Amino acid sequence: MNEILEKKQLNPTVKLMVINSPLMAKKAKPGQFVIVRVDEKGERIPLTIADYDGEKGTVTIIFQEVGMSTKKLGTLDVGDKLHDFVGPLGKPVEFSKDTKRVLAIGGGVGVAPLYPKVKMLNKNGVSIDSIIGGRSAEYVILEDEMRAVSDNLYITTDDGSKGRKGFVTDVLKELIEKGNKYDEVIAIGPLIMMKMVCNITREYNIPTMVSMNPIMIDGTGMCGGCRVTVGGETKFACVDGPAFDGLQVDFDEAMRRQNMYKDMEKKALEQYEHECKLGGILNG
Amino acid sequence: MANMSLKKVQMPEQDPNVRNKNFKEVALGYEENMAVEEAERCIQCKNQPCVSGCPVHVQIPDFIKQIANRNFEEAYQKIKETNNLPAVCGRVCPQENQCESVCTRGKKGEPVAIGRLERFAADWYMKNKEDKVEAPKKIGRKVAVIGSGPAGLSCAGDLAKMGYDTTIFEAFHTPGGVLMYGIPEFRLPKEIVQKEIDSLKKLGVKIETNMVIGKILTIDDLFEMGYEAVFIGTGAGLPKFMGIPGENLNGVYSANEFLTRINLMKAYDFPNNPTPVKVGKKVAVVGGGNVAMDAARSAKRMGADEVYIVYRRSEEEMPARLEEIHHAKEEGIIFKLLTNPVRVIGDESGNVKGIECVNMVLGEVDQSGRRRPIEEKGSEHVIEVDTVIIAIGQSPNPLITSTTEGLEKQKWGGIIVNEDTLETSRKGVFAGGDAVTGAATVILAMGAGKKAAASIHKFLSEK
Numbered sequence: 001m002n003e004i005l006e007k008k009q010l011n012p013t014v015k016l017m018v019i020n021s022p023l024m025a026k027k028a029k030p031g032q033f034v035i036v037r038v039d040e041k042g043e044r045i046p047l048t049i050a051d052y053d054g055e056k057g058t059v060t061i062i063f064q065e066v067g068m069s070t071k072k073l074g075t076l077d078v079g080d081k082l083h084d085f086v087g088p089l090g091k092p093v094e095f096s097k098d099t100k101r102v103l104a105i106g107g108g109v110g111v112a113p114l115y116p117k118v119k120m121l122n123k124n125g126v127s128i129d130s131i132i133g134g135r136s137a138e139y140v141i142l143e144d145e146m147r148a149v150s151d152n153l154y155i156t157t158d159d160g161s162k163g164r165k166g167f168v169t170d171v172l173k174e175l176i177e178k179g180n181k182y183d184e185v186i187a188i189g190p191l192i193m194m195k196m197v198c199n200i201t202r203e204y205n206i207p208t209m210v211s212m213n214p215i216m217i218d219g220t221g222m223c224g225g226c227r228v229t230v231g232g233e234t235k236f237a238c239v240d241g242p243a244f245d246g247l248q249v250d251f252d253e254a255m256r257r258q259n260m261y262k263d264m265e266k267k268a269l270e271q272y273e274h275e276c277k278l279g280g281i282l283n284g
Numbered sequence: 285m286a287n288m289s290l291k292k293v294q295m296p297e298q299d300p301n302v303r304n305k306n307f308k309e310v311a312l313g314y315e316e317n318m319a320v321e322e323a324e325r326c327i328q329c330k331n332q333p334c335v336s337g338c339p340v341h342v343q344i345p346d347f348i349k350q351i352a353n354r355n356f357e358e359a360y361q362k363i364k365e366t367n368n369l370p371a372v373c374g375r376v377c378p379q380e381n382q383c384e385s386v387c388t389r390g391k392k393g394e395p396v397a398i399g400r401l402e403r404f405a406a407d408w409y410m411k412n413k414e415d416k417v418e419a420p421k422k423i424g425r426k427v428a429v430i431g432s433g434p435a436g437l438s439c440a441g442d443l444a445k446m447g448y449d450t451t452i453f454e455a456f457h458t459p460g461g462v463l464m465y466g467i468p469e470f471r472l473p474k475e476i477v478q479k480e481i482d483s484l485k486k487l488g489v490k491i492e493t494n495m496v497i498g499k500i501l502t503i504d505d506l507f508e509m510g511y512e513a514v515f516i517g518t519g520a521g522l523p524k525f526m527g528i529p530g531e532n533l534n535g536v537y538s539a540n541e542f543l544t545r546i547n548l549m550k551a552y553d554f555p556n557n558p559t560p561v562k563v564g565k566k567v568a569v570v571g572g573g574n575v576a577m578d579a580a581r582s583a584k585r586m587g588a589d590e591v592y593i594v595y596r597r598s599e600e601e602m603p604a605r606l607e608e609i610h611h612a613k614e615e616g617i618i619f620k621l622l623t624n625p626v627r628v629i630g631d632e633s634g635n636v637k638g639i640e641c642v643n644m645v646l647g648e649v650d651q652s653g654r655r656r657p658i659e660e661k662g663s664e665h666v667i668e669v670d671t672v673i674i675a676i677g678q679s680p681n682p683l684i685t686s687t688t689e690g691l692e693k694q695k696w697g698g699i700i701v702n703e704d705t706l707e708t709s710r711k712g713v714f715a716g717g718d719a720v721t722g723a724a725t726v727i728l729a730m731g732a733g734k735k736a737a738a739s740i741h742k743f744l745s746e747k
């Protein structure tokens with residue numbers, strides 16, 4: 001259990017791992033996440049279930065190495081085991097039967113949590129246009145996978161090294177202005193991207209689902225650290241979400257809360273990298 | 285000849301100004317001679333009022349007599365007959381409301397220090413004896429226990445002793461429930477809890493961590509997997525917030541989050557343990573129970589200069605144990621009584637910079653039997669703080685009740701059980717501890733676990 005069966009580097013900072021977890025693979029649904037601890041002292045970090053295979057008994061995670069815990073996770077190899085792997089947590093996403101056409105928008109590593117939802121919708125015969133974006137060509141992930149489940153796929157990069165130069169919101173605006181009608185927009189990516197998307201879809205009154213990623217510990221509703229304000233009410237993202245009605249989310253509060261430990265996270269990373277360097281010198 | 289001193293033999297403690305900077309245990313425990321001297325204060329009452337004051341009926345005069353006779357091992361075994369976790373209860377039981385509250389010696393002077401003696405016997409045994417538990421012969425029937433707090437641990441222990449194949453499913457990566465993630469190291473060293481858990485494992489109890497029941501498996505799945513009965517001991521882990529403006533500012537914690545970061549994730553040892561916690565210079569803890577005291581004293585130990593307890597009633601109504609209130613004061617915690625927060629105030633970057641409060645006066649006695657606090661008009665004032673910790677209570681988590689068909693619950697979330705058997709509205713499903721009563725005590729949860737184990741045995745024997 002919890003063994004890494006496969007490891008792939010998707011781009012300079014994003015890795016994919018396929019984990020052996022038969023029970024979870026049977027229970028997982030799109031929209032749910034796991035909590036991982038890399039080692040005995042490890043932080044509890046949430047990662048979306050990017051794919052799962054009930055028959056093979058595997059769960060796939062895709063993560064961006066942004067700080068100490070994700071970097072440490074990235075050093076594990078095929079054959080290694082995750083110390084802890086808890087899930088499936090959070091509410092599975094639900095779509096109304098009347099949803100016939102969806103616009104899916106993913107930014108950066110946000111394409112990973114977007115993919116299982118689009119895959120499910122596609123299986124249910126929903127027509128899908130997708131926009132995926134990244135800083136530059138090498139940061140665009142899951143292009144082939146997304147293309148396979150979308151009717152139309154649009155790509156944007158900040159520097160124009162792949163697809164269109166610009167932001168995902170540029171394409172979003174264009175598609176709407178061209179007269180495309182969507183029953184729903186799903187947007188997953190950095191908070192600022194989701195906020196910008198919602199600012200546009202609100203104007204056109206298009207229901208918009210976003211996936212929130214606040215700082216979590218338990219992931220079961222016992223700490224309240226993951227609270228987000230939705231429509232003026234406090235919600236616990238780990239049990240009430242992580243998907244919410246984006247038009248109602250207080251993104252400014254969410255951005256502020258995400259930065260609460262920035263200084264300490266930097267320190268943890270520095271100490272970790274220092275230890276790695278020492279280890280490197282000693283070992284070789 | 286009984287020792288007729290009106291006072292308990294004093295328990296050695298770390299100096300308040302030393303201990304409020306470390307997480308080591310505050311109370312150091314009796315030495316052998318102190319224990320014997322205190323045990324001699326017990327006059328061996330024929331009617332044993334103390335025993336009826338203990339929720340699990342520890343045979344108090346009997347074990348105390350063994351201590352007086354220096355038969356420490358026998359004393360321990362005597363307690364163990366009815367109490368699975370003596371080292372824990374001797375430390376955290378609200379003795380002043382239970383066994384000690386009805387002790388005959390308490391009518392004039394202080395009662396016998398029953399809790400301290402219980403702790404002594406347990407500690408003595410752990411230090412001097414090898415725990416020689418053997419796994420009993422299995423009878424080949426499977427029972428599932430959900431949650432590894434005191435309720436789940438004692439239920440599983442008793443079931444294992446009767447030969448059931450017992451598996452505990454625990455959501456966290458570490459078993460122990462509140463004993464591990466809630467009550468701080470300086471009141472209940474985690475090593476002690478770990479020893480209790482290890483001895484359960486020796487009894488043959490299996491513990492599967494990282495299993496959130498209601499998510500990875502439902503209760504129906506457990507029955508399908510061959511478990512013939514299920515005990516729910518999932519506690520009351522859902523934190524309450526006040527619903528006042530500013531509660532989502534950076535620097536506002538639930539006590540659960542704050543204590544979990546520190547106890548379970550060991551944030552006091554950051555960055556060696558990489559989970560962070562932010563404790564500012566001035567901290568307000570809202571609430572008056574044990575949880576509030578623990579949060580306040582932990583904040584002080586994490587380096588806060590000033591820590592306030594903000595409580596809307598007076599000290600008399602505080603639900604915390606007397607000893608904890610006393611310890612908190614000794615450690616320099618400042619009590620702002622009859623004070624109620626109405627708003628948390630933030631700075632331009634969204635960090636807490638103060639908490640606006642109003643003064644309260646006590647009015648008529650309310651349903652809870654306490655005088656109801658009423659707001660004093662025009663008494664708004666701001667306490668300057670950079671961290672706010674909310675400790676106003678917890679309720680049961682709906683993860684299980686919402687995923688189990690036919691499991692009846694109270695409006696506030698507590699699972700409804702038959703009080704005699706602890707069976708729920710679902711056949712073969714039993715429940716006890718905080719999940720049923722709402723936030724209560726370790727000993728009550730333990731008692732419920734034992735009772736459920738007996739009921740489960742009866743249920744399965746008749747099946």
Ligand SMILES: Cc1cc2nc3c(=O)[nH]c(=O)nc-3n(C[C@H](O)[C@H](O)[C@H](O)COP(=O)(O)OP(=O)(O)OC[C@H]3O[C@@H](n4cnc5c(N)ncnc54)[C@H](O)[C@@H]3O)c2cc1C
Nearest residue numbers: 045046047048063064067068069070213214215216258265
């Ligand atoms: C429901 C959910 C699903 C997520 N899915 C993915 C995913 O599929 N792929 C992916 O790459 N990332 C995902 N994340 C984000 C991921 O959890 C963080 O990037 C990770 O925890 C950072 O840890 P670190 O120690 O490497 O970095 P740090 O340097 O410690 O933190 C970097 C930033 O990550 C955030 N973060 C830190 N600790 C936590 C925490 N305990 N919980 C949540 N966020 C935290 C903070 O905003 C912080 O500033 C998800 C988050 C949530 C809540």
Ligand SMILES: Cc1cc2nc3c(=O)[nH]c(=O)nc-3n(C[C@H](O)[C@H](O)[C@H](O)COP(=O)(O)OP(=O)(O)OC[C@H]3O[C@@H](n4cnc5c(N)ncnc54)[C@H](O)[C@@H]3O)c2cc1C
Nearest residue numbers: 431433434435455461462466497519717718724725726729
């Ligand atoms: C800070 C604090 C201080 C306290 N101080 C005292 C004190 O001094 N004296 C005293 O007597 N009492 C005290 N209490 C109260 C006492 O700790 C509780 O009454 C007691 O722990 C309840 O035991 P329990 O077994 O019912 O639940 P808990 O101890 O809460 O254990 C429940 C367990 O179930 C697990 N769980 C929950 N949901 C699931 C699920 N879906 N699947 C699997 N596992 C699950 C939880 O992770 C947890 O491990 C204190 C409580 C707190 C929070």
Ligand code: SF4
Nearest residue numbers: 338342373377382383
């Ligand atoms: S278990 Fe608690 S109430 Fe019972 S005798 Fe021991 S300290 Fe007293």
Ligand code: SF4
Nearest residue numbers: 326327329334387388
């Ligand atoms: S009531 Fe007090 S003095 Fe009497 S037997 Fe119990 S502990 Fe001893």
Ligand code: FES
Nearest residue numbers: 219221223224238
């Ligand atoms: S992560 Fe603790 S309540 Fe959501």
Ligand SMILES: [Mg+2]
Nearest residue numbers: 043067068069
């Ligand atoms: Mg981190």
